[in-house]
Amino acid sequence: MPAIAPVPAIRIDAAVPTPARRGGRYVLYWMTAARRLGHNHALQRALAWCEELGKPLVVFEPLRVDYPYASDRFHRFVIEGMAEHASTMREAGFVYLPFVEREQGGGKGLLEALARDACVVVGDDFPAFFLPHMRARAASMLSELGVRFEVVDSCGLLPLRASPSAFNFAHQFRRFVQKTLPAHFDGAPMPTPLTKGVGRGEADLVASVVRERYRFATDDELGALDALIAALPIDHTIGGIDEHGGEREGRARMKRFVAKKLARYHEDRSHPDDDVASGLSSWLHFGHVSSHEILAEVARATDWDPSKIAKKPHGSREGWWNASDAADGFLDELVTWRELGFARCHHTDDFTTWEGIPAWARQTLAEHRHDRRPALYTVDQLDRGETDNEVWNAAQRELRETGRIQNYLRMVWGKTTLNWFDDPRDAFEALIHLNDKYAIDGRDPNTYTNIGWVFGAYDRAWGPERKIFGKVRYMTSGNTVKKLRMKDWLSKWSDGPTRSTRGTTLSMYDD
Ligand SMILES: Cc1cc2nc3c(=O)[nH]c(=O)nc-3n(C[C@H](O)[C@H](O)[C@H](O)COP(=O)(O)OP(=O)(O)OC[C@H]3O[C@@H](n4cnc5c(N)ncnc54)[C@H](O)[C@@H]3O)c2cc1C
Known part of the structure; x- marks a missing residue:
């Protein structure tokens, strides 16, 4: 063997x-x-x-x-x-x-x-x-x-090549995952493959001519990060964050999440003040943690094994994993939503472009191109968080300073931006730019799934038809403030609206 x-x-x-x-x-x-x-x-x-x-x-x-x-x-x-x-x-x-x-x-x-x-x-x-x-x-x-x-x-639990094509809807992909994924559980990667006594070697394996020509980082350099990074020709205006990269940190975060927060995930995930999401997307993006390891940890904590999976695929979020309500919700995000984007990027290369947005959504947005906008902002104004919308500015500030935005606020951040450009394509590009520039988890298949979602991807047409959004699903920060527990979050990140009256955008567009 x-x-x-x-x-x-x-x-x-x-x-x-x-x-x-x-x-x-x-x-x-x-x-x-x-x-x-x-x-x-x-x-x-x-x-x-x-x-x-x-x-x-x-x-x-x-x-x-x-x-x-x-x-x-x-x-x-x-x-x-x-x-x-x-x-x-x-x-x-x-x-x-x-x-x-x-x-x-x-x-x-x-x-x-x-x-x-x-x-x-x-x-x-x-x-x-x-x-x-x-x-x-x-x-x-x-x-x-x-x-x-x-x-x-x-990349994920479902091999990229297991899907036959990109999927246009999460529920279609979920049904496919439910049908296909169990056959791949046996192929999970080894947790600690380096301990098996295979592959050890000495540094002189690598030709000295390579070592002389290329300067590999020494332990001292890797340990003195500030000096190493300061000397590099990269953007020094976007500073580090409080959290640390690496497997150890990712694993510790995963364990804390599963032990302390997972049980409340399905009920409280959307409330910024509750802070019960895992925060793992940054470590997932850079490959510092794997979804196999996360699934194993969730399974251990909820006493789950694959025999609990529903006998037949049914495409619903609930009642398939049968781990717990909270774990089922979390695994649906980790697997259905995360891997939907990976499958898309594997099969197509339209994902970063406006052409990747479904035709019905592009059409309805085009039909509303001449609707009056509450304000128009440049990308630089957005970057600095200088809009009339307090919630948007706060979310942008959090993104700039910490490299992350909580999921629900990220949806509102995306949807609200649509109001501020005459051409929705410019709003799409502005969002990708801001997300990729600041978010630790940016530049990822999830980026494009979700920014696409803001403009109608993976979604259906909604009524009533609205100004600017047309039939694309509509969200406002005003409603969000009413619905969610977010006072602490707002007081931490808000400077107040930068100009004119607080909430111009909110009052114009509130339901
Ligand atoms: C406009 C917009 C832009 C986004 N950009 C990114 C991005 O660049 N990178 C990114 O990883 N996510 C992105 N998302 C999705 C989502 O906001 C983050 O994955 C989630 O907030 C990460 O926090 P978490 O790790 O605490 O998630 P949790 O709620 O703990 O979920 C666990 C994991 O499931 C996956 N997941 C959760 N929600 C989603 C989702 N909606 N779509 C796909 N996967 C999901 C992530 O890998 C996440 O780490 C974006 C969402 C929006 C609305």
Whole structure:
């Protein structure tokens, strides 16, 4: 019996399908999305190769400076994870190469240099942002080099390739998940694959010529984050946040959530003052936690196992997982809503564009293009939170300062923005820009699912038809203030409306 369990074939895409080179020095894992050492199918696949070929593992985790929106905030979060990996890997006797690019183009050629001595290169699948392009470039380079390249999907509970196409509605996708997911539970990743005695190696595995040409980050540098980050050509105006990146922090947050908040999730999640959501999206986005691990933790706490699943798929949120009302609600977000976006991004590339919004919604919004707007703002005014809407400004301020907005307020933040642009397409682009610039969990399939939802994606037409929104579902901050417990939140984040009377937008558009 091999020590490393095989990774389900459906998760492995042989992007360069040549045989592994048995004469290579090591198996290279190029870690770019599933930035974790446990519950990671890609790492497990690389270790399975190590075991089969009798070779050591080299984990190469790079961080570029030139991706859109690179800033202190995101760099800090990722590098905190890298520092943790460096010490775990060193103590466990594995070769780990953390590469923080120092100047634009500084990492050019590095993957190729490492791949020259590799038996096989294993990379991460992530279907959004710049990663699919980077992967395509790597595949063409590795194909020329004649090195096998496998891209492995550790994105979610349902393998990306299990869905036949993108889904237009969450309820359709939920039904599909209910039908398909149970067959994939057996393929869960190993929690701690590095403990199996496979793949250990010494640093001199990596040719000195590579080490001399490219400067990998030292433990001291990773530990002195301020100095390392200050010297990089990235946006220093977007500062770090109080929370820390990395697997340890993500796992601790997950455990706290499950122990202390999960039981109230279904009833209180929407109320900002109650703060019962998990807050895990940032760690999920950077791959610091996996949804498999989260499911295992929820299962442990609620005494759940797959035998409790409803016998037949029915497409409803309730009564399928049968863990508890709260856990069922949480798992529906984690699986149905999160993976809906991953499936979409896997199958199409329209997700970041206006053309990805359904035709009925674009049409109704176009029909209302000439409706009078309560105010028009520039993207810069929005960025600074200078609107007449107190709730919107507060949400924007929270996003700017902490990198997150609570889910319900995020919906209102999105919907309200639609009022302030003559062309809804400009509102769509402004939201993606602000979200990607500030949100730790931005630049993710979830970003596009949800910003699309603001404009009618995954939704139906609603009546009565309204000004500006037409048949697109309508929400206002005025109603939100009435409905939700949010006084504490508002007093923490609000400066009051910046100009004219408080709530101009609210009173014009309230139900
Ligand atoms: C305009 C707008 C923009 C958004 N942009 C993003 C984004 O860039 N990245 C992002 O991860 N989420 C985004 N969301 C979805 C949602 O707001 C966040 O996933 C959620 O608030 C994260 O907080 P949490 O981890 O505490 O969620 P919890 O309520 O604890 O849920 C657990 C997990 O389920 C998933 N999830 C929850 N709600 C949703 C949802 N509506 N859609 C998809 N997955 C969901 C997330 O992975 C989340 O971490 C956006 C929503 C809106 C309305």
